[in-house]
Amino acid sequence: MRLSPAALAVALAALSVSTSLHSQRADTEIDPRSMALLRQGQAAAAAGNLEGATDLIETALAVDPRNRAGFVTLAGVATRQGLPGKAIRLYREALLIEPNDTAALRGQGEALVAKGAMGPARENLDRIKTLCGKKACPDATSLTATIAKGPPPAAEPATKVPEKPDSDAK
Numbered sequence: 001m002r003l004s005p006a007a008l009a010v011a012l013a014a015l016s017v018s019t020s021l022h023s024q025r026a027d028t029e030i031d032p033r034s035m036a037l038l039r040q041g042q043a044a045a046a047a048g049n050l051e052g053a054t055d056l057i058e059t060a061l062a063v064d065p066r067n068r069a070g071f072v073t074l075a076g077v078a079t080r081q082g083l084p085g086k087a088i089r090l091y092r093e094a095l096l097i098e099p100n101d102t103a104a105l106r107g108q109g110e111a112l113v114a115k116g117a118m119g120p121a122r123e124n125l126d127r128i129k130t131l132c133g134k135k136a137c138p139d140a141t142s143l144t145a146t147i148a149k150g151p152p153p154a155a156e157p158a159t160k161v162p163e164k165p166d167s168d169a170k
Contacts (some may be wrong), residue, residue, distance in 0.1 A: 034064035038073060045077050053077050068097040072104050079107070084114035102128050106139035107145070117149040 004007035041056035057074045061067055091108035094101060109124035125147060128140045 030067050031064035034060045034067045038070050050077055050081055068094045073108055084111040087111040102139040106143045108145045113146050113151050117160055121147055
């Protein structure tokens with residue numbers, strides 16, 4: 001009798017867990033509505049409508065937040081808009097879903113270079129090379145070229161800050 005309430009509680013917990021797990025979709029199944037919105041967003045981005053593409057892809061991600069391709073595409077749009085910080089965050093979201101996505105690692109590395117963060121970009125490159133192994137890897141080649149080119153002049157940190165304003169410039 002003393003064990004009946006404990007046994008009943010364990011049985012109910014097991015039943016509720018198995019019921020909730022049974023109704024979930026597999027991680028690889030992305031909602032078809034999300035994929036349709038993503039395709040529309042990709043078409044808008046290809047046509048140069050970056051604001052419309054952002055809206056469509058964000059809607060696709062609201063429909064199914066596991067849509068890794070949506071995060072990667074939205075990060076690419078953010079890069080085209082000159083928003084490397086936003087792109088880095090979006091690539092990070094894609095990498096949370098699939099940590100071994102070389103395209104997301106490359107994109108994030110390129111965005112890091114645009115922000116002037118060369119160390120983390122090199123870490124991404126090393127990870128891509130590890131994932132690719134000995135076979136040829138276009139993502140590694142592309143990121144290597146971006147790192148070699150370096151950050152844009154606006155992203156480079158200042159080497160010397162003037163101590164006081166120039167008094168002759170009045």
